[in-house]
Amino acid sequence: MNSNKKVYDHFHPDERAFVDRVEEWIERAAERHEWKRTDFMDPRQLEIVRSLANRSGNVALRFEGGSPDSERQRVLIAPDYAYLEDEPMGVQAIAVTADSQGHLDLDHGDYLGALLGLGVKRDLIGDVHVLEDGCHCLVTEEIADYVNIHLRQVHRVHVLTELIPLSSLRVIKPKLEEMSISVASLRLDGISSDAFRISRTKIVDPIRAGRCRVNWKVEENPSAVLKAGDIVSMKGLGRFKVMDVEGVTKKGRFRVSIGKYI
16 A cells, blocks of 8 residues: 555554555455454554554454453454444354363463464464363364364373353453562663563563563563553563552652562
């Protein structure tokens, strides 16, 4: 599109290929009356879809991730006159349980790793809800049977799987380990250093290397200022949420409450 150069100004260079795909889907829906059901997207990608769709104004959108508060969702893009509420979204829930009794000491990374180990692309996997006795995961219906047949081990635990309706999905909200820190400023590198317990000099390199995302958007500037509500993820280290900026101490330092995802 001729307008892409201006559109690019609003997005990180790494997002341009995705922006191009979304622009094409929207153009096809608005001008050629075509429908597009996407794979799962993260919150940043969903934000881009909403932004570009609002800019066009000629398409209808529907989002589905298995539950009202789902983080990863599929999107249906259609002409603006389309009624989408009854359209199938192709989101399938799978229950994963151990094939023998006993406590499952498995986490989100274990289940996600097992799914990826089957050769399944990340875009085909939605939210993964870890339970005491297993997990409920969301996948596209296109791969649901494959996962149901082939997923038989998670880490070192043998498991059984079952396709279940979305009405039976057990949604688990992420747990946060809250902590209060004192920082000289609200800079990304300073808060991340305390959150991940890594020296400030060492945290700068992964940020500049593009391994950090703030609200799912790549952030390469260590001095970027964070605010309450921001979610920071660092590849290989985890993620945390800035819960609140509680005030300033007598020495001029900021008291910040953060929650690390566990």
